[in-house]
Amino acid sequence: MTDAPSLEVDHLTKRFGDFTAVDDVSFAIHPGEIFGFLGPNGAGKSTTIRTLLDLIRPTSGACRVLGMDSRRDAVEIHRRIGFLPADLALWNNLTGRQTLQYLANLRGGVDWKWVDQLSERIGADLDRKVGEYSSGNRQKIGILQAFMHRPEVLILDEPITGLDPLVQLEFHSLLRETADAGGTVFLSSHTISEVERVADRVGFIRRGHLIAVERMSELHDKALRRITLEFAAPVPAAAFEGLEGVHEATVEGATVTAQYEGSMAPLLAVATQHDVLSVASASVDLDEIFLEFYRDEVQAAEK
Amino acid sequence: MLRSVYLKTLRDRWLGAAIGVVALFLVAWMGIAAFAGMGDDAEDFIAAMPEAYLSIVGISAEGGVVGMMLGNMFNFMGPFVIAGIGVSMAAAAIAGEEAEGTMNVLGSLPRSRTRLLTSKGLAAVTVVVGAAVLASLSYGLAAVISGETLAGINLTAATVHLVAVALFYAAVALALAAWTGLRALASSVTVGLIVLSFLASGMLPLLDGGEAWAKASPWYWLNGPQPMLNGVDWAPVVVLLGAVVALALVAWWGLNRRDLGAGGARTPLLDRLRTDPRVGKAVSMLVGSGSTRGIATKAVTDARPLMLIGGAFVAFQAVVVGVLFTAIGGDIGSLVDSMPDAILAMIGFVDMSTPEGFYSGEVLSIVAPLVVIAAAVSAGAALAGEERRRSVAVLLALPVSRTSVAARKGVAVAVVPVVVGLCVAAGFAIGNAVGGLGMAWSGIAASGLMVAGLGWFFGALAFAIGAATGRAQWATAGTAGLAVLAWGVNAFLPVNPDYAEWARLSPVHWYASENPLEAGVLWGGLGLLAALAAVLVAAGVVAYGRRDLR
C-alpha cells in the first residue's frame, strides 16, 4: 500500500445540465489490486469511467491514471491502459480479426502470439463479421482488444455482460493473474456476485455518491446472514431481540426471520427453547449489507 | 495522421463515391450524345446565341455541344453530388463513430482526438478530390466516345473550382459535427446551406445589382469566373481553401473541448436544447421522441425533421419566387429566351416569362423534387434503419406480424410526400397572393399533388431496397443514385428529338412532362407513379416477411 496509486479519482463531479451524475467522488486504486465499482443502474459508474478515459470531461475535480492527469495526458494514459466500454459497439462490417488488427495498428502493433493465446482461452471466434456475432462473442472481441497490448491498468465497464459462466470464470482468473502480476483492475458491475468473486476492495456508488469503500475480506467478516426459523407454535419476537449479533427479528405467525452477524449460537440457544420445525439460512445480498451498514449515508444520497 | 483510420474510412466510402461518379458519367454521356446527335443544328444554335448569354452560363462557342453539357456537369450536377459525398463524410467523421458507439473504443486508444479528426478529414478530402478528378476524366471519355472534341474547354480549371467549393461545404459540415457531435444536424444544415447558396447564386443575378450579392455565395465561384473558359481564377480558390483550413481549425477546437457521445441514445446538445425553456418546445416538436401511439404514427413522426424543415424551405422559396417575379416581371422573358438549351433543359423548357413558367423553373424543376425525394427516401429507409440500430428485435417481439410492421412503416412513405406537397402548394398559394400573380388555384393544388407523386415513387423505391436487403445505406445511396440518373435522363435526352422518347423511361418525366401550374394534374403520370409506388411497397413488405433479419 506504500506504492503510488495507479488510478485516482479526486473529488470528481460531473454534471449534465442541471443533473449531477457524479457528485464529489474520491477513491484510489493501487497496483496489484482488483477494485470492484458496484452500484445499481444509473448510479454513475459509466460516467466516472468515461471521465477517466477523457471521453467526457470533469465538471470539477480530476482523475489521475498512472500518475498522469486524465485530460492533459490522455494519449499517454491510453497507451498504457486497456478499456472495455459498457454496451460495446464495434464495426459491423469488420470481422473479429480485422477489428483487432485495426485497433492493433492504431496502437502501433501488439504481440499476436499473446492475442491468439488469449483468444483461445476465452474461446473467441475471430473469423466472422462482428455484425453476425452473438453479443457474447462480440464481448469477447471487446475483452481481447482491452487485453491485447498487456496494459498496466484495466478499466472494465460491466465486462461480463453476455458471457456464459465458463467464460466468466476464465475471464475472472485472467483478472486475478493480471493483478498478481502487478497490474491494476478497475471493474464496474451491478451484480454483487461478480464483485464478490474477484474484487479485493469494493466501492459502492449510488445516485452519484460514493457511499463506502471497503476491503472485501472485512466486508465478509461483517457479513450479515439471514435465518428463517419455523416453529410449531407462534413465538414472541421479543425473545430474539437484543441477542448478541442479531440486527433485526420479525415474526409472522409461527415463522421468525432474523438477520445476524458473527456466530449463530446465541440465536440457536434461544430458538431451541421452543419447538423448532425447520431452519433455513442464507447470506444477505451485498447490496443489503451496504444498506444496513450505511443507512445514513444512503439516506443522505437519496435526498 | 493515422493510416488505419484513413484507409478504413476510404474502404467504407469508396463505393458510394464510385456510384456518384458513374451516375455523373452516365448523365454527361447521355447529354453529350443527345446534343451531338443534333449535328450541325446544335452548332448553329450555339453560334446564333448572343455572346453575353454564352458567357453567363460559362459556355464558349468553341466549346460546342460538349461545353454546353459540361457547363451543367460542373455547375450543377457535379457539385451537388461531389459536395454531397464530402458533406456526408465530414459530418460522420467523429460524430458518426459517436452515434454508432464505436467512439468508446477508438477514444480509448493512445491516439489523440486531433489525429483521429485529421485522418478522417484527409480521407474526406481524398474522396472529394478523387471523385472530382475521376468524374472530369469520365466527361472526357464521354466526349470521346460520342465523337466530340474537348477543344476550348479547360477541364482542369473547372475541376479545381469544383473541388474548392465542395471542400468548403465539407469543411462546414466537419466544423458543425465536431462542435455538436450530431451527424444528422451537421449534414442537414450544410445541405440546406448548399441549396440556399445554389439558389442565391442563380437567382440574385436576376435582380439589378444582385450579381455583387451573389458573390457571397460559395456556389457562385463554381462558374462566376468561368474557369472552363478562362482557366483557374486563383483568388477565390485561395480564399475558399483558406476558409477550409480555418473551418478545420474550428473543428479541431470544438472537438477537443467537448464531451464525446457514447451512442445513439445520448445526444448532449439536443438534450440541452430540449431542456432549454426557450427553444425546448420547438426542438422537441421537430426532433421529438416521436409519437408512440403506433408503429405507423411513430414512423411518420420520426420523419418529421426532414419533412418539416424541407417543406418549410420550399414553401419559403416559393414565396420569395413570387415576390421576385413581381420585382423583375417582364425583363425576365427576353433574358431567358436566349439561354442555351442545356440550361433550359434542366428546367424543362418552361417559358419563364409567365409566373407559372417561372415557378416551374425555379421551384418545381429542381428544389421541390430534391426536398420531396430526400424526405421520402429517409422515410423509406427507416425500416432498414431499425435493423442497423438493432431496435428491430424489440419491435418484432411485439404481437404484430412482420409484414404488418413493414406495412405500417410503409405508411410514412405515403404520408411524408403529401406533407411536402402541401408545403409546396401552400408556398405557391402565398406567393401567388402576395405577388398578385393570378395563377389558377387548381394548378397550385395540382403542383402539390405531382410533387407528392414523385416522392411516393422514390420513397417506395428506398423502402423496397431497404426492406429486401436490410441495409439502410443501400436504400439511401441506391435511390439517390437512381434519382440523379432519372433526373438526368429526363433533363437531357429530350434535347435531341431522336432520343426524346427514351426520356419516358425516367420517373421524373412522368412528374415533369407538363407544367401542372398550367396543365393541372397529369393524371396519367401521377397514376403511374402512384401505382409503381404501391407495387414497390407491396414487394418490399413481402420481401421483408420472407428474409432473415440482420
Ligand SMILES: Nc1ncnc2c1ncn2[C@@H]1O[C@H](COP(=O)(O)OP(=O)(O)O)[C@@H](O)[C@H]1O
Ligand atoms: N451524456 C449524458 N447526458 C445526460 N445524462 C447522462 C449522460 N450520461 C449519463 N447520464 C445520466 O447520468 C446517470 C449516471 O449514468 P451512468 O454513469 O451511465 O450510470 P451507470 O452507473 O449505470 O453506468 C444516469 O442517470 C444517466 O441517465
Ligand SMILES: [Mg+2]
Ligand atoms: Mg453503465
